[in-house]
Amino acid sequence: MSVIAVDGHAFRRVESGAVHDAAQNEVFGEVAAQSRPRPEPAAPLLKVQGLRVQLAGGADVVSDVSFEVAAGRIIGLVGESGSGKTTVASALLGHVRHGARIVEGRIEVAGTDLLSLDEDALRTVRGRVVAHVAQDPATTLNPLLRIGTHMHEVLEVHAPALDRAAREARILDVFADVGLPAEAAFLKRFPHQLSGGQQQRVLLAQAFVLKPRLIVLDEPTTALDVSTQARVLATIRRLCSQHGVAAVYVSHDLAVVRELVDDVIVLYAGRIAEAAPLATLFDAPAHPYSQGLLAAIPDVAERRALQPIPGQAPAPGTRPAGCAFAPRCPLADARCGSEQPALSHLHGGQQAACLKLEAGPAFRIEAAASARRPAAEADGPPLLEVAQIDAWYGSRQVLHNVALRLGAGECVAVVGESGSGKTTLARALAGLGEHAAGSVLYRGQSLSLHARERTADVRHQIQYIFQNPYRALNPRHRVGETLTAAVRHFFGVDRAEARRRAEAVMARVSLQPGLLDAYPRELSGGERQRVAIARALVCEPQLLICDEITSALDVSVQATILALLRELQAGGLSILFVTHDLGVVRALADRVVVLREGRVVEHGAVDDVLDHPFNRYTKQLVEHSPSLIDAAHRPPREDRVIRYSI
Amino acid sequence: MSSVPLHAGAPSPASTGPLAALKALRGRMPAWLPWFVGRLLSGIGVVLVISFIVFGATQALPSDPARIILGPEAPEHTVDTLRRQLGLDRPLALQYVDWAQQVLSGNLGRSIDSNVPVGELMAGRFANSLTLTLAVAAVAFPLALVLGIFMALRRDSLADRAVLSSVVLFKAVPGFVIGICLVMIFSTSVFSILPAASLLDPSLPAWRQPQYLVLPTATLALSVATYLLRLVRASMIEAMDSEYVTAARLRGVPERRIIWRHAVPNALIPAIQGVAMTFRVLFGGAVLAEVIFSYPGIGNTLNAAIEMRDLPLIQGIVLVITVGVVVINLAADLITVLLTPRLRTATRIRARSPGLRNAASLWRTGKSWRVSV
Structure with a gap:
């Protein structure tokens, strides 16, 4: 076992043996651009x-x-x-x-x-x-070709004088350089057998193997x-x-x-x-x-x-x-x-x-008041109380005994990296979970994990918004049809009333009522996501479950969506916000739940968790989240020494 | 599970016994084998179900085979006797078991119409159909492949648009119209260089009489190639637009190598399902083409057998076609899995028939579902 110690200014790599296996051993360097000596x-x-x-x-x-x-x-x-x-x-x-x-x-x-x-x-x-x-x-990476074939091709094309053995030596050299296993066996793998980080390293190796300028x-x-x-x-x-x-x-x-x-x-x-x-x-x-x-x-x-x-x-x-x-x-x-x-x-x-x-500046960075403290427990029963949820993907368990509470008018963020089970959790709570089991209380009543078994009353109160607005709207329905169909499904009102409600909800998400006659393809990404939010709002929800709804959008558009969500929350809506972006968590949420490999590793008020992460994994997430704030203004650094076990 | 050593000193069965051997075997076993065994079993299931349906459906035909054989003038008791002799008066389940046993032992019964053993009758006709199928494949597949790749590489050029338009024309025109046009051009009105009807000499195999094969082959190849051509073109365009091709270009890989090493192998995987679909259509009897040219293939024979209510022959032909279709599907899926590393190395293959969806969508709409518009 070896340990990589990281401090704020440099990084050292201490290795024992050539154990290059998973993404774990990828070299981690403390992110401190300003301290680098520059030619x-x-x-x-x-x-x-x-x-x-x-x-x-x-x-x-x-x-x-x-x-x-x-x-x-x-x-x-x-x-x-x-x-x-x-x-x-x-x-x-x-x-x-x-x-x-x-x-x-x-x-x-x-x-x-x-x-x-x-x-x-x-x-x-x-x-x-x-x-x-x-x-x-x-x-x-070409899915049909092995990693070795990818690497050899670059050298075959640009350095035809090298024979196979010389090429392989060069390849293994550059693999060691980019932090990939320098083993012949690794060259036999196919792209899909590598993690995302390893795949990106293969691309780096392809780029650096010829020592470009x-x-x-x-x-x-x-x-x-x-x-x-x-x-x-x-x-x-x-x-x-x-x-x-x-x-x-x-x-x-x-x-x-x-x-x-x-x-x-x-x-x-x-x-x-x-x-x-x-x-x-x-x-x-x-x-x-x-x-x-x-x-x-x-x-x-x-x-x-x-x-x-x-x-x-x-x-x-x-x-x-x-x-x-x-x-x-x-x-x-x-x-x-x-x-x-x-x-x-x-x-x-x-x-x-x-x-x-x-x-003078057109826009100025303004700090906001700190996140709202979660309401005291005495405020009555929470809107949503998840005592425990387990979920499986095939024979693999992807959620282990996950528990969380969501008070009325509160915004709780669920954070984790890809594969942490955060989307599975959101889908299960929305009633889309296929292989989930657990006990969930909604307003003190037991809530089924299958939307089919929920009453219409509960179904319209819990709404789900999908990650990708480009695929969440039916391309053949005008915006108006999308919205009125939801209204008429839940409330059985007549056409004129449904239209009136659709117009009202368009105003709530700051869209022109004229867009009711537009098709989704005529809208920009931000507008589409607003329509998706409008479709949820028109059902008069108490709880919005948002699955990474800003990750497909540009930052300037993301800001408008986040502002809209905060406004809705101020109006009393509860939000469960799934994301991988801790910056968004800080901007939006009151409390945060950190998921890792299907388990809750930390939860608490946003400012507490992000300023003083307790769990090692949470610390690492906070560490690795890029920030625009100067390192000097960041929280005390002594807890920024991270140990990696290899 | 526990096992007791038979005598003292016997090595532990866990380390050297059959269990360990099984485990070692599992280690060496290709990952796709369990999937393949599953597919094989389900294929057998399909054949079984089809055999029920075939048997049941032919029984449900409204007319009485005994009456057809003897003609409308025959007295009722003669018909009854024949019905008894043919076993048509027994319970259905019994008739099925009997029939299935006979089929498994290779005896498909005798044709009611001609009183020749069904197996014998089918063998020659299937050989003819197979010859025609292979001839069509030999013409259509290379044509579709080369032209499809060529068109994809020169997409939107004049040549591409011209070929694409004519392809649409061929697809829009029903196969028999193409056949009749060819007959008019090459045998009757314009030239008369080829026989209009494929009156094969039954004593010679079909491939020894190529003059009779030309027109049916051309007719079928023209209608089949259009589909394959568009499939190859679409998947080749998709491959050439893919990021791995762009990335290879940006690494300075020569275009020729990009086309043959990167794009074509990826483009051909969807084409495997297209080829399989073509084989299924052709093998199932290209009825129209065979009827137009009076080609003595399986489609024509099935057509005649249905007209004559020739139960054993219908059953035999449909059963063989079913087995053939199941085998073609199985082969196409196996080849797809073997050529796709992601599927080949997966411990659990989810898609039952990878690429089939793509081929079917293209068949219907002319658009590959994987190409986003």
């Missing part, structure tokens, strides 16, 4: 000038993007969906997706202009000089749990600094970027809104959009009054003339609507494209 910026390795990418119809996906990255530096490319960040990332390898075209610009890597190369020359550059790591490792990482940790994410980020940082590789890290998540990069570029509607060194961006964001993003992100370290950015990001082709952010910007005036702002240089390497830089 001085040298001549830029990557130079992007005036990049413009168009769709076949002539709409700009990306325009006027210029930036530089020096060897050994990591730059973060941040933006919400539709901002063009992935387009920029793949353009750095001279690639655009089907139907798009690079129409202008210059991308220079180590002195070579990639866009002037022909197909063959470009192919030799891809992988060898510029490597790419994709977002979802599960779909990026530049590596492009496109949201490589989005599909991973927070703990795995923290370890993979640490590995990326170590590899980049070890090999002096320049890196472009694409992400929608400012908090993750903060853990890793030196400089940040904020993209909005295909243009650079702001570019700044990391610390400057977080301390003094210049562009209203950057300010809005920072104010919209829920943080694990403190409860904030999240400020939604009104409206939504425009899609390519529908971008307004002038500043693309103007329609959402509180500072915008007539000039913003007609004039395209250019990037202006501020002090300290900061650049921003805004005409109203002097007008």
Whole structure:
């Protein structure tokens, strides 16, 4: 057995033997970007000038993007969906997706202009000089090929002189480097036999095995749990600094970027809104959009009054003339609507494209009052009391004796990583559990775990909202049909009354009544999730069960949904909120229940649990949750030494 | 369970006995074997159920075989005697057991119509149908595969759109119209280079008389290939759009290698079910094509047998077709599982028929359900 001790500034790895088995031994590095020694910026390795990418119809996906990255530096490319960040990332390898075209610009890597190369020359550059790591490792690895075949292919293509044994030696070397088992047996595995973290490490190994000069990482940790994410980020940082590789890290998540990069570029509607060194961006964001993003992100370290950015990001082709952010910007005036702002240089390497830089911050981060203390026990029986629930998936038990209480008007968060059983629990309470058993009291009455066996009265009081708003609404029903069908099912009212109630509920979720005649495909993700919430509200529920309902949404949209939920809660609704995001927990919940492998490991008031986690696993979750709050402002550090057993 | 050693000093059965051997065997046993055994048993169940239905349904036919044999003029007592001789007056259950025993011993009875043993009668016809099926497969599968991949790689090009439109045309036109058109073009009105009717010489195997095979093969291949072609094209497009293909491109893997090593193997797995479906359709007797060309295959024979209420022959043919369909399904599922690592290594395979859903959806709508629009 060996122990990895982690302190705030460096990480050491102590190993005994070559035990590289599960994700457990993945190297964990304390996340402390600001304490890293940084090489001085040298001549830029990557130079992007005036990049413009168009769709076949002539709409700009990306325009006027210029930036530089020096060897050994990591730059973060941040933006919400539709901002063009992935387009920029793949353009750095001279690639655009089907139907798009690079129409202008210059991308220079180590002195070579990639866009002037022909197909063959470009192919030799891809992988060898510029490597790419994709977002979802599960779909990026070919399901029919073994890990070894994936690795050998890269070397066969780019280093044909190596024989099989030499290739294998290189592969095992790089596996050790990225924290994978350096064993021949591991090469025989198929992608689906690996954990998500291991799969992502295979992608890293594929990228690093040829020792490229530049590596492009496109949201490589989005599909991973927070703990795995923290370890993979640490590995990326170590590899980049070890090999002096320049890196472009694409992400929608400012908090993750903060853990890793030196400089940040904020993209909005295909243009650079702001570019700044990391610390400057977080301390003094210049562009209203950057300010809005920072104010919209829920943080694990403190409860904030999240400020939604009104409206939504425009899609390519529908971008307004002038500043693309103007329609959402509180500072915008007539000039913003007609004039395209250019990037202006501020002090300290900061650049921003805004005409109203002097007008003061458009959004300000505001701390909120602490979470409500749970009401005293004497307040009468809780709305929902789960004495015990067990659930099985096949022959495997996925929930073990889970218990929780939910008072009237309270919001309880259920937190856990993937596979912790949190969705199983939510589904069982909603009456969708197929193989669950247990005893649950709702308003003091026994509650069946099968919706079929519940009375209609109870069924309309307990409503469930699904994770993915894109799939939760019937695509062939207009919004109005979706809502009135629920009303008429439960309350047997006539058509006109159902319509009236649907209109009333649309107002409650801040949607235009005109949208009642829209089909779900005409709505944005945030609007769809509002419709899903409206469908639950129209049933006059007492308890809302929300299963990760913001995880498919952009942060600015997430903030509006969270604000809506808090408003509903203030109106007396009880909410059971399932999530993996501790920042959301802090922003929303009164109490939290931490699930691990189907067992409750800790529960209590949100501020107590997140500020002073008692359980080791909870501590680890809090540790690994990226935060925008400076480490100095975070809770005392002495409890941040974590021991890992291998 | 406990076992008592037979004599002192005997090694513990747990370590070396049959139990341990069983465990060791389990360790070496492929993970999919239990699934396969289950599928095999359920396949046998299907055959059994179909045999009930076949037997019951033919019994339920409204007319009386004895009366048909003897004709409407025959006196009632003669018909009764024949009915007794044929065993048609006994309880159904008994008739079934009798029949099942006979079938299992290879005796499918005698055709009521021609008084020839059913087995003998079927053997020749099945051989003819099998020859036709294989000929169609040999033409249609490579055509669909090559053209499908080609079209997927040049998707939305002029060639792709032209082929796709003509494919829709062939699918929209019923098979017998295609057959009649071919006859008109190649045997009657335009050219007369091929025989219009497949009057096979029964003394020679069908493959020795290729001139009779050309038109039926072409007719069936044209209608079958359109389906397969679209399936291969759709799944190839899906594979080429997948993230592992994009990722391979971004690693600088040459396009040719991406197509053959990454995309084609993934695209062919759904095609296995499509091929199986084609085989099922063809093997079950391509009745229309056989009737048009008077091809002496199993479809034609079944058609004639039903017209004649020839019970033993109907039973025999339907039973053999059932077994054939079950075997084709089983083979297709086994191949799919063996070619899909995730299924091959799974300890519990949930999907009873992976890919079948996809093939069926494509058959109905022309769209692979896995391709999101």
